[in-house]
Amino acid sequence: MLFKEDISPEFAQELFNDSEKVLKFIADMKWADGFVCRKCDNTNYCEGKTPYSRRCTRCKSEESAAAHTLFHNIKFPVNKAFFIAYNVCVLGNEFSSYNFSDQLGLNQMTCWKFRKRIQNCVMRIDKNEKAKIQTILMTEYK
Numbered sequence: 088m089l090f091k092e093d094i095s096p097e098f099a100q101e102l103f104n105d106s107e108k109v110l111k112f113i114a115d116m117k118w119a120d121g122f123v124c125r126k127c128d129n130t131n132y133c134e135g136k137t138p139y140s141r142r143c144t145r146c147k148s149e150e151s152a153a154a155h156t157l158f159h160n161i162k163f164p165v166n167k168a169f170f171i172a173y174n175v176c177v178l179g180n181e182f183s184s185y186n187f188s189d190q191l192g193l194n195q196m197t198c199w200k201f202r203k204r205i206q207n208c209v210m211r212i213d214k215n216e217k218a219k220i221q222t223i224l225m226t227e228y229k
């Protein structure tokens with residue numbers, strides 16, 4: 088295993104089944120040190136339109152939980168994306184995009200692209216340093 092087991096298999100299973108829980112999990116990690124608006128640096132926010140998004144009280148810009156993380160702009164359910172991300176982190180290359188496609192009922196190319204996104208990020212991590220899965224998921228994605 089490449090990573091410290093910072094997400095237990097039981098908790099991962101819970102997240103696989105519930106996209107709102109995944110969004111909460113991402114939001115909790117992303118704003119663990121508090122919210123800072125990317126546009127105006129304001130730290131006050133209110134709830135946004137989508138689950139666990141936050142809206143700046145000053146400039147009104149809204150940021151979704153997934154924005155600027157590895158889950159940025161995905162076009163399929165975030166719990167399925169979490170399934171792929173978690174398994175790539177834990178199992179390395181063991182699961183192919185065809186395996187993910189079969190298991191999740193997603194287009195194979197969709198799985199390939201997202202799997203590649205995670206792998207690219209994993210490759211940039213120093214192999215000697217046992218990174219947390221959370222570190223991978225919170226990698227800034229543009």
Ligand SMILES: [Zn+2]
Nearest residue numbers: 124127143146
């Ligand atoms: Zn703002």
